[in-house]
Amino acid sequence: MRIRVKIVFLKILFVLLLGAGVAYHEVPKLLQQQLHRELIVFSCFLLIGVALALAMILNLPIPNPTDAVEYIFSPVVRMLYPG
Amino acid sequence: MGIEKGKISVWQAVLLVSNSILASMVLITPALLTKEAGQDAWLSVLIAGVVGFIIGVFVVSLGLRFPNKNLVEYSIELLGPWFGRGVCIIFALFFLHLSAYLVRAFSVLLMTETMPETPFFVLNMLMVILVAYGVYLGLEVFSRVNEIIFPLFMLAIVIIFAMAAPEMDFEQLKPYLTHSFPGILRGSLILTSFYAEGAFVLMLIPSLRNPKDARKIVLPVSIILLFVIFTDVVGLISLFGAQETARMLFPTFELAKTVSLGAFVERIESLVVGLWVSSVSLKIMAFYYVSVLIIAEVFNLTDYRPLVLPYAFVLLVLSLIGWEDTNHVRFYLSRYFPLFAVTVMTGTTLLLYIASSFRRKDKKGGATQ
Numbered sequence: 363m364r365i366r367v368k369i370v371f372l373k374i375l376f377v378l379l380l381g382a383g384v385a386y387h388e389v390p391k392l393l394q395q396q397l398h399r400e401l402i403v404f405s406c407f408l409l410i411g412v413a414l415a416l417a418m419i420l421n422l423p424i425p426n427p428t429d430a431v432e433y434i435f436s437p438v439v440r441m442l443y444p445g
Numbered sequence: 446m447g448i449e450k451g452k453i454s455v456w457q458a459v460l461l462v463s464n465s466i467l468a469s470m471v472l473i474t475p476a477l478l479t480k481e482a483g484q485d486a487w488l489s490v491l492i493a494g495v496v497g498f499i500i501g502v503f504v505v506s507l508g509l510r511f512p513n514k515n516l517v518e519y520s521i522e523l524l525g526p527w528f529g530r531g532v533c534i535i536f537a538l539f540f541l542h543l544s545a546y547l548v549r550a551f552s553v554l555l556m557t558e559t560m561p562e563t564p565f566f567v568l569n570m571l572m573v574i575l576v577a578y579g580v581y582l583g584l585e586v587f588s589r590v591n592e593i594i595f596p597l598f599m600l601a602i603v604i605i606f607a608m609a610a611p612e613m614d615f616e617q618l619k620p621y622l623t624h625s626f627p628g629i630l631r632g633s634l635i636l637t638s639f640y641a642e643g644a645f646v647l648m649l650i651p652s653l654r655n656p657k658d659a660r661k662i663v664l665p666v667s668i669i670l671l672f673v674i675f676t677d678v679v680g681l682i683s684l685f686g687a688q689e690t691a692r693m694l695f696p697t698f699e700l701a702k703t704v705s706l707g708a709f710v711e712r713i714e715s716l717v718v719g720l721w722v723s724s725v726s727l728k729i730m731a732f733y734y735v736s737v738l739i740i741a742e743v744f745n746l747t748d749y750r751p752l753v754l755p756y757a758f759v760l761l762v763l764s765l766i767g768w769e770d771t772n773h774v775r776f777y778l779s780r781y782f783p784l785f786a787v788t789v790m791t792g793t794t795l796l797l798y799i800a801s802s803f804r805r806k807d808k809k810g811g812a813t814q
Contacts, residue, residue: 384754403744404751411758418762428767435784
């Protein structure tokens, strides 16, 4: 039990470090060039990405686009492929 | 002018589009086709080739109405700032989902065929890092790499088919046309969805050295695709028989396994896997690039590069949670993906095409007054 908790903790740390690394790579350049709109969009995407990765590690439910596609097209699929 | 400053030649565009359609098509679809259409699968290939050519002409003629603008710029011009951006975001999300699917299909191939002990998380992560790096370097770089890799991939395919040819038995293609016509059409729908993926060329047209040359892309691409997939399907059916092919996961790979020349040229499937991995990574790069570029244009940014790395997180998570197992990956491709791809790609381009023809009439009316 304790080992599993530690592994989850390490994974979270890994994702946060990766996110920080990406921010460290991009943000100074954007600040230097005064690109504020880019900075906002970049931060939003980074937050979404890190949040998704953390949710995946913690086994939280993530909305799955594949399920949505399958739900939308299932009537047509049932019609096209009888049996 | 758009964000992308790099320029590519017509030949590079032809190879990039062919690679982006062919890379996964050649390895996965023969099994699905023979499942639907049995030994008549070659007929679905021909039907899909014709339909795909028509889709290609149609998509390129939409692009040629605005040769110096990319998809986002003219859909905002045609459909207004909100609705036009919505259509573009649908396009971008489709390609994001498709890239995630391809990353997953890549790890499924490596896991089932060559590296069964490696967790697919590791394979997906390596692929995403590679692809993000390629997109970060830009369109010019990966289309040049593709100029080298794609001919090698084709050469490998030709060599394995030539080596397997003596064992083929073309009697297996008989009896002709015994399968129901709906089955053949379902088979061609699967292939048509791959041709429909080629609509991403709408984002490449303004990056051509001379955008007017985009018309020259369609015919070579159609010929390359039709030739390769036709040889692939006919060769597989005549080597394994239709029922055996339908049961396989990656039939072309199984064909490479059977090749042995004398007693010393053996196990060349590793060569095929190596070239396939590079070719599918170029395919993912192209789609990832298009998706990121559309998002950057939608938010009116000056560069798409800041978005590449955050996007990689989303792509990795999506490729891990999107599909449950190998069976789901295959089932999704055979049932849901064809409808999804054909609907989204032809739907959006048709909408833009209709809107642009209305606008044209307005312009002509305005000019005569």
